[in-house]
Amino acid sequence: MNQNSDSTGEQRLAPRPLERPAVDPGAAAVFGRPNGVSGAFSPTAAARLSPGEVTAVPPTPEALVSAFGRPAGETAVLQRPPGERADAAEDEALWAAESDPWRDPAAGAVIGPPAVAKDEDEEDDAETKSGPLLSLSDVLFGRRVKPLALGILGLVALLVGAAGGFVGWLVARGGDALTSDVTLAQAEAGKERPAGSVADIATRVRPAVVSIEVKIAQGGGTGSGVVIDGSGYIVTNWHVVTLEGRADQSAKISAVFTDGTRTEAQLVGTDPKTDLAVIKVKVTNPTVLQFGDSDKLQVGDTVLAVGSPLGLTDTVTEGIVSALHRPVVAGGDNGESPITYDAIQTDAAVNQGNSGGPLVDSTGALVGINSAIRSSAGNTGSVGLGFAIPSNDAKRIAEAIIRDGTVKHADLGANVKSVSAETAEGAQVVNVTDGGAAAKAGLAEGDVIRKLGDRQVRNAAELTVAVRQHQPGQTVPVVLARQGRELTIQVTLQSD
Structure with missing residues (x-):
């Protein structure tokens, strides 16, 4: 420039x-x-x-x-x-470039001292001296207050706060219409259970029913039973105590009552042909179930099944008698005689584990021993078809086992098969036993037995149950068809 x-x-x-x-x-x-x-x-x-x-x-x-x-x-x-x-x-030039950095673009920026310097005396006077600290009473009230007055003031504030909280609680409780202190009413008297109701029957029957546990070296099984005598006799199924015929002398049998009492049981005797057995336990004053008359049952009568289905002890199910005199045949494997009995059919729910338990009527009397179920293909549970051994047959067989240890059944002395044709329907004689009752009475091969005593015979199973309804040595009339003619002959039954 x-x-x-x-x-x-x-x-x-x-x-x-x-x-x-x-x-x-x-x-x-x-x-x-x-x-x-x-x-x-x-x-x-x-x-x-x-x-x-x-x-x-x-x-x-x-x-x-x-x-x-x-x-x-x-x-x-x-x-x-x-x-x-x-x-x-x-004077120094006002606009000299050497002394005026504001006019010189190349001059460096500097920070100079204050325009007016303070005197040292003024700085000493300006220093602030710390005074005495204020107490709480000075801050709150502007003057000192006695500690007693402060304590009384704090107590008053506490009481006022408590009273305010209590009033707020009352207002909150009264303002909520959905909550309140309430005591719900409860009926004093229990539900009425008239005599003969299901609950009344179950209460009287259940103490007489036991769960039966059988243990052997290779496993074990469970079932049910019912006390029939004050001495500790219990009737159950043959297949329960022998595990479907696998009899083992070392088997340990235990009976468990509904109150949890567990006791060891001894096997008194069995009847494989009717699937019945009797065991005995040592107990004091057990509840005993009385036998009823199974011959007086009618289709439609109310019945209850009690037992331990599927391991569920002390179970009660209700149903009706859906059929009477239904021949049931089971077993017969390995050359053994098949189980055959004249069953009571019921739709009361019966499952595995109910075997050996009681079927009782509306009075609580024993009318049957649950023994088998009928299931559809691939189904092992109840489908409403359960079968029980009639109490009249169970009573007679149990008495024989307790008295003699064994059971003798009437025997016809002939092998038969079921036939159904236009000319005849019943049990056809396949062969007769030498010296047996049929041979002595003159029955021959090919004869079709259609009636024995008062029982109509429509198949081989019905002939078996008809024969076992009689005693050995008893003479009964037999109606048969021979070469297109109907004959009636007298047969004196023998013992098996």
């Missing part, structure tokens, strides 16, 4: 050169002065003045003169008088 010197020798900063860029003609046409105007002001105001006429400036308002004017008699002005220009050389 060029520098010039005036007459006093002071260096002055020259003004920057004036740069006037070329004006775009389009911009000049838009923003330029109108034609005939050469200055910055419109000539209309000056044109109204005649040559030599001067317009006077209006006087300054007195308020502005009073606020911003010179005091009376003051002649000083801000501009330096021309006569004092000669003394300016004695």
Whole structure:
């Protein structure tokens, strides 16, 4: 930047050169002065003045003169008088580049000391001295208060807070319509269970029913039984105590009563042909189930089955007698005599484990011993077809076992098969035993037995149960068909 010197020798900063860029003609046409105007002001105001006429400036308002004017008699002005220009050389140049960093772009920025320095005496006086600390009473009340007054004030505040909380609790409790203190009513008297109801029968029967557990070296099984005598005799199924015929002298038999009492049982005797057995336990004053008359049952009578199905002890199910005199044949494997009995059919739910348990009537009397079920293919559970040994047969066989240890059945002395033809329906004689009852009575091979005593015979199983309803040595009439003729012969039954 060029520098010039005036007459006093002071260096002055020259003004920057004036740069006037070329004006775009389009911009000049838009923003330029109108034609005939050469200055910055419109000539209309000056044109109204005649040559030599001067317009006077209006006087300054007195308020502005009073606020911003010179005091009376003051002649000083801000501009330096021309006569004092000669003394300016004695002072440092106001705009010297060496001493004015604000005018020198290359000068570094510095932070200088304060414009006015404080005296040390003033700094000492300015120091704040810490005064005494205020206590809690000073802060709260502006003056000191006795500790007793503070304690009383705290107790009053505590009581007021407790009273407010209690009132709030009462308001909250009363404002909620969904909750309240309530005591629900309960019936004093128990449910009425008239005599003969299912509950009444079950209450009287269940203590006489036991769960039977049989354990052998190769495994074990469970079933049910019913106490029939005060001496501890229990009747059950043959297949329960022998595990389906796998008799084992080392088998351990246990009886578990409904109250949890467990006792060891001894095997008294069995009857494989009718699937019955008797065991004995040593107990004091057991509940005994009385025998009913199974011959008086009718289809539709209400019956209850009690036992331990599927290991669920003390289970009671209800149903009706759905059929009577239904011959049931089971077993007969490995050359053994098949089990055959004249069964009571019921739709009371009976499952594995109910075997040997009682079937009772509406009076609570024993009318049958549950023994078997009929299931559909692939199903081993109850389908509403259960079979029980009639109590009259069970009573007779149990008495024989307890008295003699064995059971003797009437025997016809003939092998038969079931036939059904237009000419005859019943049990056809296949062969007769030499010296047997059939041979002595004159029955021959090919005869079709259609009736024995009072029992109609429609198949081989019905002939078996009809024979066993009689005693050995008893003579019964037998109706048979021979070569298209019907004959009646008398047969004296023998013992098996």
